[in-house]
Amino acid sequence: MTDLRLTPLAASLPSTVPFVGPEAQERARGAPFIARLGANESNFGPSPRALEAMAKADVWNYGDPENFDLREALAAHLNVAAANIMVGEGIDGLLGYIVRLFVGPGDHVVTSDGAYPTFSYHVAGYGGTLHKVPYIDDHEDPGTLFAKASETGAKLVYLANPDNPMGTWHSGAALARALDDLPDGCVLVLDEAYIECAPSGTAPDIPASDPRVIRLRTFSKVYGMAGARVGYAIAAPGVIDAFNKVRNHFGMNRAAQAGALAALGDPDHLRDTLGKIEGARTRIATIARDNGLTPMPSATNFVAIDCGGDGAFAKAVLDGLIARAIFVRMPFAAPQNRCIRVSCGTPSDLDAFAAALPGAIKDARGG
Amino acid sequence: MTDLRLTPLAASLPSTVPFVGPEAQERARGAPFIARLGANESNFGPSPRALEAMAKADVWNYGDPENFDLREALAAHLNVAAANIMVGEGIDGLLGYIVRLFVGPGDHVVTSDGAYPTFSYHVAGYGGTLHKVPYIDDHEDPGTLFAKASETGAKLVYLANPDNPMGTWHSGAALARALDDLPDGCVLVLDEAYIECAPSGTAPDIPASDPRVIRLRTFSKVYGMAGARVGYAIAAPGVIDAFNKVRNHFGMNRAAQAGALAALGDPDHLRDTLGKIEGARTRIATIARDNGLTPMPSATNFVAIDCGGDGAFAKAVLDGLIARAIFVRMPFAAPQNRCIRVSCGTPSDLDAFAAALPGAIKDARGG
Structure with a gap:
């Protein structure tokens, strides 16, 4: 396909995706995630x-x-x-x-x-x-x-x-x-x-x-x-x-x-969801603090958690969570990439996150 | 908004739509269509x-x-x-x-x-x-x-x-x-x-x-x-x-x-649909011939019907169908615009088309 007559602009662009989807990560892992907390979706579902x-x-x-x-x-x-x-x-x-x-x-x-x-x-x-x-x-x-x-x-x-x-x-x-x-x-x-x-x-x-x-x-x-x-x-x-x-x-x-x-x-469903988001933000912050990490204040349906180190350390924590079947993401650029980003989830999602986080941190610190 | 800094290309383009949707036509008419035969959708529905x-x-x-x-x-x-x-x-x-x-x-x-x-x-x-x-x-x-x-x-x-x-x-x-x-x-x-x-x-x-x-x-x-x-x-x-x-x-x-x-x-549903399409094509052709019009052979889920006149005449037939709550479309360019285009429909859709067509033709011929 060396002779594909794309526009000069199109030819200059990489074939890329702004985000790798969790499904692709599941296929790579060979196993599903148990908590989907990486894309700021609403785990509380639609009306x-x-x-x-x-x-x-x-x-x-x-x-x-x-x-x-x-x-x-x-x-x-x-x-x-x-x-x-x-x-x-x-x-x-x-x-x-x-x-x-x-x-x-x-x-x-x-x-x-x-x-x-x-x-x-x-x-x-x-x-x-x-x-x-x-x-x-x-x-x-x-x-x-x-x-x-x-x-x-x-x-x-x-x-x-x-x-x-x-x-x-x-x-x-x-x-x-x-x-x-x-x-x-x-x-x-x-x-x-x-x-x-x-x-x-x-x-x-x-x-x-x-x-x-x-x-x-x-x-x-x-x-x-x-x-x-x-x-x-x-x-x-x-x-x-x-x-x-x-x-x-x-x-x-x-x-x-x-x-x-x-x-x-359906404003009632929206109100109910906003209440659940507030509850989940509080719980994520508590889980972070319980593990010695620092939650950022949030006006969204997710919480950025400062892992207290550099980008490589946060990435290691993230990798540890992924390895434990918790889908999360993190900021791309320094110094924000000292954080991981955790979407609001249901109580059972956050139970799974809480259970996985200590091990992920321990691994990131080199065991 | 005279100072909208669009690209020169965007600024040169009209704000347009390739097709006016049937819903817009229904709003303009103030009444719904009784047969939706204009967009080559499958009236037989999905699997x-x-x-x-x-x-x-x-x-x-x-x-x-x-x-x-x-x-x-x-x-x-x-x-x-x-x-x-x-x-x-x-x-x-x-x-x-x-x-x-x-x-x-x-x-x-x-x-x-x-x-x-x-x-x-x-x-x-x-x-x-x-x-x-x-x-x-x-x-x-x-x-x-x-x-x-x-x-x-x-x-x-x-x-x-x-x-x-x-x-x-x-x-x-x-x-x-x-x-x-x-x-x-x-x-x-x-x-x-x-x-x-x-x-x-x-x-x-x-x-x-x-x-x-x-x-x-x-x-x-x-x-x-x-x-x-x-x-x-x-x-x-x-x-x-x-x-x-x-x-x-x-x-x-x-x-x-x-x-x-x-x-x-679900290949069975597909096969069933293809049978219904074939039946509907035959019926549309029969309805056309019964009204003195000429159906084109079709390898699709619609039939173009030659109304036997020019574009203005076919447009008048189309307008008469629209006025009778039958949504159909027609080719844009001469000489194909001597035709109207009728999608395959259910028996009741085609009953409605058959009932409306004689009046539409009569109106198009000036009563």
Whole structure:
């Protein structure tokens, strides 16, 4: 295939995956995990109403390419106009569309070193130049990000609030103030995948049509529907309309559309899940402390645990957990890679984690 | 939003949709369709095993980004290597990835005038130059396509066999012979969405790793899972590997992966569906003839019906059917747009079509 006539950009890209899936790790291990705590999925599951709606969906029909019902329901839920909402194949899919719309060779983009790798994957995939700034005290830092955007003339800046993989966050008020320093014409891609888990006031109080910001949310986390692939963007109508230039119009799974709509109509399940997340965060923190490790504060459905050493030590702890059939992940970049990242799980998931951790630490310390 | 800093290419694109969905038409009409015969979905539904597998899937988990189980099963089913298979979000999604990999501004692509518009949408979306050749006797014509590819130095040629929207086909042997005239380095994107409905021998007998061809198949048609979004490509390993440079690795719905796997394991349902499709094709042809119209031969799950006039007349017949709550579509380009296109439906779907057609024709003839 030496004569494959790919575009020069495509030819230059590696064949890669931003994350290796747990299924691939299970195949490599030759055994299943006993606790799945690595992908910040919701181990508490989706709303029964969502499951029922998905089972009832006419899957022989293509989904509605306009995502009309779901967009209307989201608009009502958020008290914005449907013209402010775009539904897509998870935040990953929407990030791809956003990068495609704004970024080509020669364009600059800013993110934090160690922030969500799928965003960086898309920037590379469309030929953009990615600039990375450090976390400050384990927080993605708007001031540093926006200063770098100004310096480079960036078209996009990526910021997750709350942050993944650290679980830290900024208040919405602080973020709104920081936006004054976003350079003219630069768009903030604000990933709010975990916003429902965060303290009240973490989402900035800015209009949906603020042209400076594209907000991204998802049914993959607290709604327990990661496998359904439903995310949405909140943005100015001109931005929303731009998605229609490039998106896969019939790309949404019809059952997923119905499931998300039903999930949105079950606030009791959401409340119940948020309670379980809070309980699990507390328990993970306790397990960490019981083992001499330091849990980070978290506004998400996971807890980053500072293992007290360097990246190699945290990786050894992680490997020990994997070897004990506990699926967890860890930050990619120093100094955040002194941590492992543990998703909220059910009591039995966390029992398994608690049972495995001491041995993993012991092994990491060389027995 | 006049200052939206889209790429020059994105800024030049219209906000469009290759097809208006039936749901949008229902909202515009203010009433539902009584027969859904416009999108070549399978009105006979998916395998009960697929439904059961989708209902049982752990939708709180992300799907396996490697699509390992489904690729292995498809490879066994087709007697090829898993390295020859890429699974994606429907043929539409795969077409987008293929165009992205091969086509940029300045690159040439060839298709037939009136062939699948989503392919053309993607070519425009990545800045390619699209050349259209005419159908010959209502068939997409490999000779004409490949000659145009030679003339333009095209990187890709698109051909659906069997064809959509006409339902016509070439034998696999004829197509394999025609490949001798495909210019060196040009890749044939062979859309076999309807291949299971076609006479034996319609698929060309070429190796899966033939570097000249990327074949595309789907669970949206005879498998009755259009809303699940599962398609796959069969190609040389180097091409398959290239998808990993750009695809949305976690884009597949987990339930859809499980459903497709189960569907593949239910050949009885497939056989039953193919029998129903054959019966429905015969009935649609009879209904057409009973109304003085001419059905085209079909190797698909739909029948193009020559309304005996020009495009405006066929459009009037189509409008009359829509007004009578029958969802159908029609070819876009002359002279194929003398036809309407009717998907195979259940007996009650076709009863409704048969009841509506005389009035639609009468209205089209001006009462």
